[in-house]
Amino acid sequence: MYDYSQLEALSAVIRTGSFDAAAAQIGVTQSAVSQRIKQLEERVGTVLVKRGQPCSGTEAGRRLATHADQVRLMEKALDFGLGSPLEPTPVRIAVNADSLATWLLPALAEHPDFLYDLIIDDQDHSADWLRAGEVAAAVTGHPGPVQGCDSYSLGAMRYFATASPEFMAHHMPDGPTPEAFERAPSMTFNDKDRLQSDWAKAVAGRPVTLPKHRLASSHAFVEAACLGIGWGMNPESLSRKELASGSLVQVAPDAPLDVPLYWQVSRLTAEPLLPLTRSVMRHARSMLIQEAE
């Protein structure tokens, strides 16, 4: 088996970005940290840390550090009272930006015993992080379960296509026709974001090529829509106030897009994460659209 004091040093260097900070965090000298990582690199036969400002993990290094964090999380469930209760456990979670912006944080806040490392990625891609073993859990659009994971249905996030009234009058005077879609600037979160083009295709009745602004921020999406920069799919809960006040209108009335979301958690660490899973379920169920039972 591995020497876990070496793995712990590796994880701390990658997390803190320096040998110095890692040494302070685990309470040994910097030369002990250097030596542990050197020994581990010799054993594995490959470089694990890219030395720099900050230091970062190589692919192999990140995999080993993730493994170490996972083992640490599993040890937590043993509950023999080892380890300091003052020292929170790092846990890495992939999450889509709109969940982070709307309902997830209050669930995380109920568990001060974790240090969260949130990887923000599209709901269609956050399951990839689970598959790669890079995260312990994910909020994802993938019903799964991904191999080795448990999957829980959270309900659906409701989106409305929204724009300012001035934008609609200027760019879509005849409503959301295919021709209007191909001229009116839309917004996209990043290359992975298909919400706008999928919704426009459904409404227009054929695939349309959208001119796109690109901006990767849930709140900036709402603000940019209000300012008339473009139209975009905004979560209902993030644009409710603007829709009520009239600073935003729907691009096509009564055409919501419901995106089902799932909480997937690696079975290896499902037990220590169970209290978190319960909080996530409770908050999601009160904030997302639930199917009629």
Place this chain on the structure above:
Amino acid sequence: MYDYSQLEALSAVIRTGSFDAAAAQIGVTQSAVSQRIKQLEERVGTVLVKRGQPCSGTEAGRRLATHADQVRLMEKALDFGLGSPLEPTPVRIAVNADSLATWLLPALAEHPDFLYDLIIDDQDHSADWLRAGEVAAAVTGHPGPVQGCDSYSLGAMRYFATASPEFMAHHMPDGPTPEAFERAPSMTFNDKDRLQSDWAKAVAGRPVTLPKHRLASSHAFVEAACLGIGWGMNPESLSRKELASGSLVQVAPDAPLDVPLYWQVSRLTAEPLLPLTRSVMRHARSMLIQEAE
């Protein structure tokens, strides 16, 4: 010289992510797009497009596409009335997340003749995008000017270290001592974010190793601070309401951190971007802290 119909096709494929969409956007057949890119790849002697879902540019492909976009932007300044006024010009800008969350969008909204491609990066790193020739302009912490760029001082973004009152009572009952910093969970945007550690070092009087949550969202930072997840540096303008209502308090009273920001714009495209530069200056000057004149 290059064949700009080939470069235009390359830029469209990288921007839209598919040969199909690129063809629709520039109004030629898909086979014409394929052929132009093939010819360009043969001429340059390297692969320019990674075929996939979506297609993306190789490093060489992205450099050529950025060059094409730059030339297009320069053509705009010639103002011979060529090109359709209906067709907005793509412009790529690097910006720090907190500027995007607070003051930048109203400036961008004044120029509907652009399609914005916003690269969100730390203010200490957004100048790298200019240096690499990947963006036409940047909001950056680097006074510069970066070679080939003009630099304009925008004023400073004021940050306060903030946390919930409950967080302070629990984690920092004796205030922000070095020992409290090393136990109380902080937040960091990403590995590049040094605001918290720099500020804590100044307040504690010595370098401290902060336990860190990682979450890359300006609004989530404020919400997580309110929920007691951790303390973090929040822009004054984004946390003013919470500080006034008492849901947030300052970790150390009267210890703001002012981060000077600059607008740097490539001289190649400074002229067509001048109206945008003027809007950016006007909005920044009313929203950021200006030095006494």
